[in-house]
Amino acid sequence: MQPLIYKSHDKDKIDPASYRGIYLKDTLAKLFEGLLLARLTTHTELDNTLTCNQLGTKPCTQTHDAIYSLLSTIQYNKHALQKPTCEAFVDYSTAYPSVYRDRLSSILLYNGIVGHMGSHLCARIDTIRLRVLQHSRKHQTVDILRGLPEGSCLSPTIFGIFVADLIYELQTKFPHAAINLAPGLHHNGTTQIWIGGLLYVDDLALMSTCPRELSTSTRPSQPPPLALTLLMRYWRSFLIFLLVYFQ
Numbered sequence: 317m318q319p320l321i322y323k324s325h326d327k328d329k330i331d332p333a334s335y336r337g338i339y340l341k342d343t344l345a346k347l348f349e350g351l352l353l354a355r356l357t358t359h360t361e362l363d364n365t366l367t368c369n370q371l372g373t374k375p376c377t378q379t380h381d382a383i384y385s386l387l388s389t390i391q392y393n394k395h396a397l398q399k400p401t402c403e404a405f406v407d408y409s410t411a412y413p414s415v416y417r418d419r420l421s422s423i424l425l426y427n428g429i430v431g432h433m434g435s436h437l438c439a440r441i442d443t444i445r446l447r448v449l450q451h452s453r454k455h456q457t458v459d460i461l462r463g464l465p466e467g468s469c470l471s472p473t474i475f476g477i478f479v480a481d482l483i484y485e486l487q488t489k490f491p492h493a494a495i496n497l498a499p500g501l502h503h504n505g506t507t508q509i510w511i512g513g514l515l516y517v518d519d520l521a522l523m524s525t526c527p528r529e530l531s532t533s534t535r536p537s538q539p540p541p542l543a544l545t546l547l548m549r550y551w552r553s554f555l556i557f558l559l560v561y562f563q
Contacts, residue, residue: 349469352436356429356473365427366476367483369510372517373476382516389511389523392495399525411518412471413463417441420478427477437474441465472517479515486513486522493524 357375360366371377371385390401408414420441424434444460464471493512501507514521524530 346469349440352433353469353473355433356437356470359429359433360427360473360477363428365429365480367480367487367515369483369513370476370480370515373472379516382514382521385514386521386523392511393525396495397525402524402527402530404522404530406520406522408518408520412466412475415464415475415478416462420474423478423481429477437470440468440470441474475518479518482520483513483515490524490529 366374371382393399393401445457446460447457464474487510490512494508494510497507
C-alpha cells in the first residue's frame with residue numbers, strides 16, 4: 317500500500333489516473349534494493365553501460381560536474397573553434413512513467429544484466445497494481461503497465477540504462493560533435509570525447525555550434541528508431557525548451 321499524490325483538483329478523485337504514486341518501502345525492502353543497486357552500479361561501471369555524457373546516475377557525479385562540462389564546452393567552442401555555442405535545455409515532465417518495460421527488458425538483456433540480477437530487477441517493476449480508496453468509495457484495481465517506481469533507489473540507475481540509447485543514437489547521428497584529446501590521453505579507449513549533449517538523470521542539454529544542426533537533433537528522422545522512442549513519444553511533455561546562444 318502506498319500514499320498517492322492528487323494531481324489536479326478537476327480530476328476524478330477515485331480514478332487511479334488522477335494520482336501520482338510515490339513508493340514508500342519498509343526498511344527491509346530498502347536494504348534489499350540497496351544491495352541490488354550496489355551490484356548494478358558495479359556492473360555498469362565495469363562494462364561502461366552508462367555513457368560518459370550521463371551524469372547524476374553515475375557514482376561520484378554531481379550537478380557541478382554537469383555545469384563544469386557545460387561551461388568547458390562553451391569555452392572550447394569560443395576559443396579553439398572561434399564559434400558560438402547553441403544549446404537546447406529539455407526537461408521531461410514524465411520521465412520514469414514513460415519507460416516501456418518490454419523495451420527495458422531487452423536493454424537489460426543486451427547489456428548483460430541477466431541471471432538473478434535481471435530477474436530481481438524485472439520482478440520489482442513488472443507487477444505493479446493500483447487502487448484508490450477514498451472514504452467509502454473505492455476504484456477497481458488496475459495494472460500499471462508502463463513506468464518505473466517513483467521513490468525507489470533503483471529507478472534512477474535503471475532509467476539511466478534505458479535512456480543511454482538516446483545518447484548512443486545522437487552520437488551516431490552527429491559523430492562530428494567531438495573534440496580531440498591531448499596527445500597521449502585516452503578516454504574509454506578512444507582519443508575523442510563527444511560533446512553534442514549532456515544528460516543529468518532526465519534533464520537533457522543538447523549542444524551545437526550550428527542552430528540548424530541543433531534543431532535537427534531535436535527532430536529525429538521518421539520513423540524514429542527505438543532508441544528515440546522516449547524523446548519522440550513524450551515531445552508534448554517537455555516543460556522547458558530554450559535556445560541559448562553563447563558567443
